[in-house]
Amino acid sequence: MWSPRRDRGHGMTRYILTRILAFIPVLLAVITITFFLVRVAPGGPFDSERAVTETTKKMLEEAYNLDAPLYVQYWDYLSGVVQGDLGPSFRKPSRTVREWIELRIPVSLELGAYAIVVALFLGLGAGILAATKPNSLRDYAPMSLAMVGICVPNFVLGPLLVLVFSLWLGWLPVSGWQDPVDKILPSLTLGAMYSAYIARLTRGGMLEVLSQDFIRTARAKGLSEGAIVVKHALRGGVQPVVAYLGPAAAGMLTGSFVVETIFQIPGLGREFVESAFNRDYTMIIGTVLVYASLVMVLNLVADIVHAWLDPRVRRRA
């Protein structure tokens, strides 16, 4: 079943290199599509309730090179990106898009990392508990909880947690991102929904594996249930989770608009939504670029983990 180690290592390196090379066309496609997509949407960055005079609008467009033909703008933007320049922000001129992103990413990564830990810990734990004794209380209790977790969206869970832990019990602050105590509720809120998904997927995947022949063989050999789960079942059972986790982790790491607005966190998630509403063209592409990069890296990581968990796939790669 296991392929020779040397061969595997070689194939893997090549595989990863190919994938990394693929980043370039993917990012180019993302930039190009987004660039033209945002221009198609009606309304510009300078429209507001108080109408801006035509001349002012013209001056602004001149100031930001928005009056040039679109293909020229596109080319200018691309050559900027290559040099690491993501352009100015139209709606928040105090910083460039790059500065805004650099300011926000650490916060979002931190929150996302906590959320991933929460999601994995709760999700895998509940999923394994349930799968090892299906159709018992040990299955129904955590799975029902997961179900509720899926049905209670984070815009409900966040305020509920705040209500209980901050306003009623007075244990935690309502908002902010300074002290360690500030970070508990947002991490829980963001991780909870993902953990519910992971729990369901883990349970499903584990049950699939546990019914397979090689597990029966292992059982017949007299291996303890714990050893079976850890050594054999988990390997195959978490494959759907791994596939899910790539984009999910990207989602958590780039921040969540809902969680960030509920808890007043200066992360990147808000920028995604607000820049789209503001038609802050450069900011939209900038944030999308970050997200695309994360999605690709994490999907690559997920695929590598997947290959590592499943030797058959590795052999093909």
Next chain:
Amino acid sequence: MNRLLVFALALAGCVALAAGCGGGATDDGKKVLRVGNRSEVQDLDPHLCTGVAEQRALASIFQGLADLDLATMKPIPGAAASWTISEDGLVYTFALQPNGKWSNGDPVVAGDFLYAYKRMLTPALGSEYAYMLHCLKNAKAYNEGTLTDFGQVGVKVVDDATLELTLEAPTPYFLSMQIHYSWFPVPQKAIEAFGEMTTRGSEWTRPGNHVGNGPFKLKDWRPDEVLAVERNPNYWNAGSVKLDEVQFYPISNEQTEERMFRNGELDLTYTVPMFKIESYRKEHPELLQIHPYLGSYFYRFNLTRKPFDDVRVRQAFSLALNREEIAANVCKAGEQPAHFFTPPNTAGYTSQHQVETNIEKAKALLAEAGYPNGQGLPPVEILYNSSETDKIFAETVQNMWQGSLGATITLRNQDYKIYLDSMTGLNYDIARSMWIGDVVDPVNFLECFLTGGGNNRTGFASPEFDAAIRAAYAEPDVAKREAHLQSAEKILLENAVIAPVFFYTQKFLQDPKVKNVVPNLLGQYAWQDIDIVEPAA
């Protein structure tokens, strides 16, 4: 299961522990005011801002020539100690504060104001609020690039301490405009240390680089977290400033803001969620502040489309609005039902012409227009932007029009920018709208409906209306000017270009320890006067 339980207990333990040792803000006797400020400021460069949150923050770190006594709304000395106005109301001569200084210690001189106005009006900067300065002589031409010599604009430096401004036409609200950030002076040295005069978004506005002339100076600016300003020892009237620090929290979520206030994390909020008003009124009336605000909520009709090209149909729709019911049962925050457009008592002006609520008359008008009981009336769509409150109003109004006129009304919500686009392109039937006054003067409201104006958005074009507004522009006599405005508003309302709904209120939560907050029509705050008095323990 056990493991989960252990984890939960451990987590709870951590939480309790953390709550025990963290969170306690050290009280070293400093007076720090924490204010909810709705949105992150676009910049701290007064020339590059367009919003209300910006106005609040900038008013703490800059000061215009004149300030406003918020209780009386009368101009009081600001960066200028005194001024004289010429007989024809066109020339203002300001004597600057003798010890007026920038936060870096440099003196504030007349040239700083000239520099600011020049920068604001220079086309290359592309300042969106430059039109606020168009009342200066030749400013508009310079701003639009048809005039290139700034020497012809009505700004003259007499000497370092004296500034002379010449206006295009008499402008009674000229002095009260000075509290708006578009009129604030800007520090030439600081700006040009980080770029040229017309560089947008340079680093001069960062903490450490920023220079202002207000009662406070920039201390810290962590975007989307907090903007902190501290007492400016170089302010000309530093002795009168009571607070040590003001912290502006850009909280976009009203619910979050209210929860922060309830948890003692804020002293003054920006607003109160609609549904929380009742419970505060019942349980904590001492925290709830509701005051009139210079804003008007109304529905626009598209005059270029059937059936609203017929004035009778527009009048019928306006007559069928039960404004009292909307204000009392839906708004619930003491909003006044609006029977005219300009908010009552705007600089002493209240429209004499009123639109009434009269269903019978509405039905008659509709029948006269050829739609008895709404028969034959094409389906009408109400356009509004994606917002929960506007949705509720739209639903209420829809119900009213359907019930009383027999019209078929559908709702359409659009993303804010598309909504603006639809309004500007006259691609709607009825659209929810609002106008918040920049200055306390009726003309600021009425001029929206000038023919072809950017804020018109209805297709309304009336030479009589335009003539009345232009006559008011040129009229130095207060009484005559008001008469022109009265006739303009009458034309607007008789033509039923809009259906006024209610006048806004300013609603916020205020900790009782915060003193000297003077509610006013503009929602302005005089940060230098506000104080915190901790209740005696």
Next chain:
Amino acid sequence: MSEAIALQEYEKGTSLWADAWHRLQKNRLAVISAAGILCIVCFAVIGPWFTAYDYDQQDTALGASAPSAAHWLGTDPLGRDLLTRVMYGGRVSLLVGLCATTVSLLIGVLYGAISGFIGGRVDHFLMRVVDVLYALPFTIFVIILMVFFGRNFILLFFAIGAVEWLTMARIVRSQVLSLREKEFVEATTVLGLPHHHVILRHIIPNALGPIIVYATLTIPQVMLLEAFLSFLGLGVQPPMSSWGILIKEGVETMEEYPWLLLFPSITLTGTLFALNFLGDGLRDALDPRVSKD
């Protein structure tokens, strides 16, 4: 040996669904859940005929009121009967939940299966397309859809399906990558069976477990996404409502009028529980390995 199994599977292919149906009927929880779902569908479709109110009938003087004899689930701030609104909202949410999930299921499963089965460069290319689609700004996409095609209920399914199938495709692909190395699939290659036959008959049925689990997870997600899209103007227009919209509105007033959050949430959660148990039952029933027991 492997050929034998493959042949056996091939022969009894037609009876797979009949078998599954038989097994499903024996699963009590699944049957109860199916009945529950039927009840909820009736509640949403037929229910409104039996209430005394219309979904947009206002009573602003009454405003928000707690559950009472006249309004079993209370009223919202405009005085509209919540029970009626939950019923009407169910129509929208169930329709969106089922249709959009089906759309995402069809695209995702086929795409993932094809990508995983063919493998190599095609797989590489198809998955990079998924990466690109993940990254595109959804809000802008929705706004543009709305501008060019107007408000259209069908668009809603399209918009939701367009984002929801991506993860489904990744999950299915990961399953297929493992499956196709298995003996019985390799056997089909040896036998020279056409690809579409192998994918539809052998690969997908064997990957059904995670597919069904993820599909049941997609339903509530889709219902809540609908609330966001409706907020943007795509989807249902007020005063019509959906469970997602009701929950979203309910949060704002959860301290003042908790019933406005509670009842829509309970309905949504209950529906999901039933769907989930039915999904589990289906998964068990469709499991090709079970027949070997």
